[in-house]
Amino acid sequence: EGEEAVTSSGLKVKLSDSKQATGTMGSLQNLKKFNNQDFNHLRASCLSQGLLFEDATFPAHVSSIGPDLVSEDKLHQIQWKRPTELQKNPHLIIDGISRFDLMQGEIGDCWMLAALGSLTLQKQFLGNVLPRDQGFQNDYAGIFHFRFWQYGVWVDVVIDDRLPFLNGKYLSVHPRTSNEFWPSLLEKAYAK
Template sequence: MPIPGVYQKMAEGQQAQRKIGTVEDPKKFKGQDFNSLRDRCISRKQLFEDDVFPANLYSIGQDLLSQDKLLSIKWKRPTELQRDPRFLVDGASRFDIMQGEIGDCWVLSVVGALTMHRKFLDNVIPNDQEFTYKYAGIFHFRVRGEHAC
């Protein structure tokens, strides 16, 4: 089965660039620099909109949902779902993860495993992110992905 939507873009980007970064100096996916993007959004007083993962049906991937379900999708910001959203509250647990209808259990299982090893979780999810401090509609994660199917 081909990798859906944004995952395909990520795999192609990784294959094209092959250089691996470090925790201190992460490799920038498709040249995106989190701090620059966040600072630009804050200075312009606007929330980030990603060109690589746009809020549209293409990012969902083909043939993952029926046409009627695809057409019923509404993209929302966290504040539209929860009055006071939080990124992480009292750490993270594998029980915090809920899978929807898209076949992404493989990535969710990795996230669940990370919650059991705080050191690794802290490497993947930098601490400088929250909905209250310098929020600009953008978060970043440090991952290294290889696609081998």
């Protein structure tokens, strides 16, 4: 039985533990694939063809940025780069995940910074959001995936690793250390 808590409005809610029930709606075993993209299938296909993944459903294009985040004249100055173009030895995670890994981007995304910082304090949920079956060292194909809880269901979102830069600076949340990329890639998946 789960514990109960009382919210500030006096509503009783059941607290569930972080374990997901096998095979039930809302479990990690019943992931909804955003845009019907299957991470394992797409990565295997890229690896077998020797290609880096390019996500046609969320392209490295100004259309994926949004019209109100950057002025029109700056939109066309955006460059897209993969972590492997930025660093000789990129990593998804270095020495664990911490709220101190995060830096705000050029678009003023402090709300995302706060959400990611909070998530880093909830280690039991972090593995649900950031699957460990990916990285830059083994089976790298320019493809990553992240999971988000939406309307009672875990949704798996696949992205390529091309990140937007404006005047040589990250447009979105970025890592404090130059070769750790989980914050930037997670925000890109959320934006998608």
